[in-house]
Amino acid sequence: MTGWRRLAAISAIAVVVIAAVVVAITVGLGSTGRPASHSSPEPALPKAPLAIPAPATGAYFGAWVDPAMYGQHGHIGAVHALQQQIGRRLDIVHIYLRQDAAFPTSSDLAFVRQGSILLVSWALNDSRGIAAGEWDASIRQRAREIKALGKPVFLEWRWEMDRPNIRSVVGSPAEYIAAWKHIRMIFAQQHTTNVAWVWCPTANGFSDGQAAAFYPGNSEVDWICADAYPAYGSTASFAATVTAFLGWASRYDKPVMIGEFGVPESDGAGQRAQWLRAAQRVVLADRQIKALLYFDANPAGQGPQGSYSLAGDPAALSALSAIAAQPYFNPAVTR
Numbered sequence: 001m002t003g004w005r006r007l008a009a010i011s012a013i014a015v016v017v018i019a020a021v022v023v024a025i026t027v028g029l030g031s032t033g034r035p036a037s038h039s040s041p042e043p044a045l046p047k048a049p050l051a052i053p054a055p056a057t058g059a060y061f062g063a064w065v066d067p068a069m070y071g072q073h074g075h076i077g078a079v080h081a082l083q084q085q086i087g088r089r090l091d092i093v094h095i096y097l098r099q100d101a102a103f104p105t106s107s108d109l110a111f112v113r114q115g116s117i118l119l120v121s122w123a124l125n126d127s128r129g130i131a132a133g134e135w136d137a138s139i140r141q142r143a144r145e146i147k148a149l150g151k152p153v154f155l156e157w158r159w160e161m162d163r164p165n166i167r168s169v170v171g172s173p174a175e176y177i178a179a180w181k182h183i184r185m186i187f188a189q190q191h192t193t194n195v196a197w198v199w200c201p202t203a204n205g206f207s208d209g210q211a212a213a214f215y216p217g218n219s220e221v222d223w224i225c226a227d228a229y230p231a232y233g234s235t236a237s238f239a240a241t242v243t244a245f246l247g248w249a250s251r252y253d254k255p256v257m258i259g260e261f262g263v264p265e266s267d268g269a270g271q272r273a274q275w276l277r278a279a280q281r282v283v284l285a286d287r288q289i290k291a292l293l294y295f296d297a298n299p300a301g302q303g304p305q306g307s308y309s310l311a312g313d314p315a316a317l318s319a320l321s322a323i324a325a326q327p328y329f330n331p332a333v334t335r
Helices: 001-031 072-086 106-113 127-131 136-149 164-170 173-189 238-249 269-285 314-325
Strands: 061-067 091-099 116-123 155-157 195-199 223-228 255-262 288-294
Touching: 061 072, 061 116, 072 106, 072 314, 091 106, 091 288, 106 116, 106 255, 127 173, 136 155, 136 173, 223 238, 223 288, 238 255, 238 269, 269 314
Parallel strands: 061 091, 061 288, 091 116, 116 155, 155 195, 195 223, 223 255, 255 288
Antiparallel strands: none
16 A cells, blocks of 8 residues: 555544544534433343232222221221121222322221232322432332331322323323333332232223323233223213223233222112123123222212212112122132
8 A cells, every 4th residue: 555545544544433433422412512311221120929919710809998087997997887788808908199198007007907908009190200210219218118018019000090181290101101110110129029010091091092002011010900980971881891901901911900990870779780790790701800899989079970989879789799799709819
């Protein structure tokens, strides 16, 4: 190679190297000249046995029971009253936990002592803030509290995330999933292994195609769940309400939970009892369903079309009691 050709080759190599360095610096700084923000993927979660495996046969039976008198004694009394009416202990007692509310309460401990499993619906909102680490201290505290309970717990963070009226705190499906993974990683870091992770959108969200986009993935979810109510003002059957959800869930090797279901007072006494008996047939026919929980409450401001309490409706209460008495809903399990 002649001298000028050697010099040209060296110059060309130098230009390539300088260009590569400039590109690397530009990418690292971003278009604003500041370090670019890269969201690091969450590390893979360690694999572990399910904290609450599905019963080999049958399904758990449970409920949320709205207390007539608020407070710990009121909640305990309401659950005990329903248990006396249906003639059995609830396998699962559903509770709701706001942002930084105390856990466990005296009522939570009472339910655990009677042998029930807690289904904890935790409303720690703000997906973006969670994924960004703004809530890490609260999440660590919650993980330590649940670990200290020393009993298996079903945990559903931000249930019914597909509802349009909470989109401002849930964010997009990608933001929700990032927050879910961040919460799970913190629980793993705290060695909180007594949690069964329940993902629970609305059943109606599978009919309109919104719910499935929020699924965090098979490695992130232990139990697939849906809350199943007829659309407000509708007289749709339980079957019509859950068909799309159950079809979607059948593609996954996961136990299914109906985290909330209810028949509105507006249907009338006789119709409510028929609705519940028909719901029982649907559940018994789908052996992937491994937990069924009634929502025995009348949320404020909903009127008869959004009220599901069975108080004062002997026929409907009798129908629910018949479900609770079925051998299928009294599985022989060791907890």
